Amino acid sequence: MRTLRESLRELDDRLLSPYTGWTRDHWAALADHLLLSARPYASDSHARISFPGAPGGYGSDVDGLEGFARTFLAAGFRVAGEGGRDPLGLMDWYAQGLAAGTDPRSPERWVRLDEHDQAKVEAASIALVLHLTRPWLWDRLTPLVQEQVVAYLTPAIGSGYPPINWIWFQIIVEQFLASVGGPCSAKDIDEGLALTDGFVRENGWYADGSERSYDHYVGWALHFYPLMWTEMAAGDPVADTRRAAYLERLGPFLHDAVHLVGADGSPLIQGRSLTYRFAAAAPFWMGARAGTPSPGPGLLRRAASGIARHFAEHGAPDEDGVLTLGWHHAWRPIAQSYSGPGSPYWAAKGLFGLSLPAGHPVWTAVEEPLPVESGDYQLAVRAPGWLVSGTRSDGVVRVVNHGTDHSHPGTNLTDSPLYARFGYSTATSPLLAGENSAEPFDQSVVILDEGGRPSHRTGFETTFTGRLPSGTLVGASRWQAHWVAPDAGQPDHGSGRSGTPRLGPWLEAISAVRGPWELRLVRVSAAAVPSSPLPIDAASVGVPGGPLPIGAEPAGVPGGPLSTGAAAVPGGPLRIGGWPLPADHDGPALDGPGREGREVAWNGALRSQLVPGPGLETSGVLQAPDSAPLAAWTLVPWCATTAPAQPGTWYDVAIYLGAQDPADPPALTWDGTETARVIWPDGTEDHLDTAEATALS
Incomplete structure (x- = not known):
């Protein structure tokens, strides 16, 4: 049987992608492999996906929710970029999990937002995917399940969130609730936006809170969520005005970020949550989706594809198709105490490029060299x-x-x-x-x-x-x-x-x-x-x-x-x-x-x-x-x-x-x-x- 690495190599296109060989087909194959490999670890209702390994610091209930919510990101990006085409039946599969996970009577129900703070993180991923796939998932849910989902997300309102990137989880959830006619606190959103303004630093950078905390969260959270929120709130004068400011910051940050990727595709090995691996590609895809004039689409794809290819070539996911706690291979000490076996699937953030259709310039432009490949x-x-x-x-x-x-x-x-x-x-x-x-x-x-x-x-x-x-x-x-x-x-x-x-x-x-x-x-x-x-x-x-x-x-x-x-x-x-x-x-x-x-x-x-x-x-x-x-x-x-x-x-x-x-x-x-x-x-x-x-x- 061919390994994933061998299968991906057979797809190489050195004319379109002279540096990595990777095209959209590689990314789609990687996403499908991860999603299909996750199914054997799902509960009967699909509400929990519990990957093998010792429980994380927050317990197996949280681990199972993470497994669902984080693979759900990959499924949502995959279907959104295909305009609803769904040969793997991803939306139906995850719809079953949504129904059971948000049902307070189900033995597979999810940990609630008012029961464990980690649920606040996962709720944002669920809300984001429901927004991106609305015609093919949310609009097809029964009224009862829609009510359950709204009830599950509602405890975000008025709740306390740490004054770091987590504030965006509250904003995303409440903006989704508003978009489907659910409850929402304009005060929460306004105060959250004002708080995140305090994270702004020079030349497009953000700090993750008041501390000198700079790491991959700057790209995969603090640049990612503001622009996604402006999409969700499009037409609101506040969101439209802020979008211009967020875009103005993203370009200079991406200029620096492409200088932080090695020629072999390795991201900088610094900061917490390194086990999220190719989530480091997320800000480059956001640059493409938002239409930053520089870096250009060929360089953005080169950076993102280089990162994903780096891990695929070095054994992540493993031979069972699982993203373990580790870097190239399983290595538990890289994880923080909050990390469980489902945590590495935050890497799905790096698949965000699949939300863009095949005809998008980021997929059709010829790859450009990374700065470290140019001199x-x-x-x-x-x-x-x-x-x-x-x-x-x-x-x-x-x-x-x-x-x-x-x-x-x-x-x-x-x-x-x-x-x-x-x-x-x-x-x-x-x-x-x-x-x-x-x-x-x-x-x-x-x-x-x-x-x-x-x-x-x-x-x-x-x-x-x-x-x-x-x-x-x-x-x-x-x-x-x-x-x-x-x-x-x-x-x-x-x-x-x-x-x-x-x-x-x-x-x-x-x-x-x-x-x-x-x-x-x-x-x-x-x-x-x-x-x-x-x-x-x-x-x-x-x-x-x-x-x-x-x-x-x-x-x-x-x-x-x-x-x-x-x-x-x-x-x-x-x-x-x-x-x-x-x-x-x-x-x-x-x-x-x-x-x-x-x-x-x-x-x-x-x-x-x-x-x-x-x-x-x-x-x-x-x-x-x-x-x-x-x-x-x-x-x-x-x-x-x-x-x-x-x-x-x-x-x-x-x-x-x-x-x-x-x-x-x-x-x-x-x-x-x-x-x-x-x-x-x-x-x-x-x-x-x-x-x-x-x-x-």
Whole structure:
């Protein structure tokens, strides 16, 4: 029997799609395969689809609802794009599930919105599909089932939703209710829209709430739902006016987003809910549906098809046609505590392009190359504080992070490996399991305490993000090193954890990025740190280790309130971690070519290297088993001081990720005490004013 991968390859069209081979037929085949493979796991009435695997953190009742609602997305997109043509009988099949799931007397009834908050998420998917397929599903339901559906969705009205992307779930549900003559609160919608206006950041980006939370939700939720809502509310002057603003933001965001896809189609491996996989394609399809003038349809399809093809080629879905909790293959640690076996089917968001008919320009335009396939680039994305570097020779996209930590400036949380690392890429994953997931190692700058435990940086302050005249990118941040004893019983939602903090010295870091190299400068502040414990100023920091209250000003200057907020830890050795390289083996992968004075990890395709500068006397390569989803081992070069770091001294390390064996790293000299002179391997010369980069604006 042919595998899905083999079947899809037989459909390749290299004239229309010279980069991926994928056409609309591939996407339709993938959707049909997922939908038909899900049916054996459905209950008798089809109301619940319970995929194999241990229950998620919310229990099997929620898991079954997720399985229905998320595959329902795929069914709805499939039929909507075909104008109602439905050879698989998808609408009839899901209509049975709707009838039973919304029937309060049915043994297979769904968890209600007023029984579990997760039902609020799934209700939005159900409402969205009922809108998209109205002539072929809603209009054919019996009056009784229509009444049941309205009754099931009605608890959304006046209910509390977290002030993040979830607000859009309430808006979508209530807008659908209004469209079918059901109850609706204009107040809820108006207040929700006003709240989401507060998520807007520069150049088309949104934050997921008030925190510095930037991840794939920006595209698959915060750009997706506003434009879908304007379709649902078309003709309303408020919706029509807002649509223009939403479109104006989408174009610049998509410009940045296509720069974050690797040549192999991998999306950036950063942020929570990574197990949703090719849901990352959703914003590109939304750009096509909304008609953004740029990027063009050929590039949008190239990005979306590359992402889906990447996973199909690497075993997702699996041999049973199931999307497991994992990345390429099943790997449970990638999931958050809210994830169950039905959760990965949020990937159906990535099938949104199927809602567009075969004659749409996004399907008929010839594929255009991704930016990383066209040449090398350096892109500063100011909202998330990312320095983005793509290199054509290896197709890798790298992000150096000085602006994202899923928190506020001045907090004392543990670092989330998904948000607070210094670097993310399309070819590497942070360490997500094992001891080094909770204690930063890869892509980190830490002070080691008396017990050898690394400090955290969440709550840092961004001081600079930009580009030099040469095109070199520069970013900088500073933070107070802190160690946290996490409070027990906290769910894992992908962000850092609160607890009892101990505070150490302040650290400053500057990154200069060009091509596959980052030159990282690190300094321990000479500011004094109290030597005895002092009481925590709860008014300044909210709760110990917790986020600042919304609207509060951060207390985060060297020697300020946070410096006196907990027991002080004296400065210890400084350690810097490099790129976490996936490898099939531990020892043999270290046998790649290296040069004296460097730490090299090599997996046969890519190299992760460190070239430490003066004062970083010790170094090595961490070999971490089963700690990331890409391979059995992850190799992390590192370097450190052997004694406590000297305050006021700039330490430097050149950090590399790429396919080539680079002959020379960036060369650093100092013009005085605050200006660094850098000569890059391509001959470019830059001058970095460290005082300017580390000064708060």
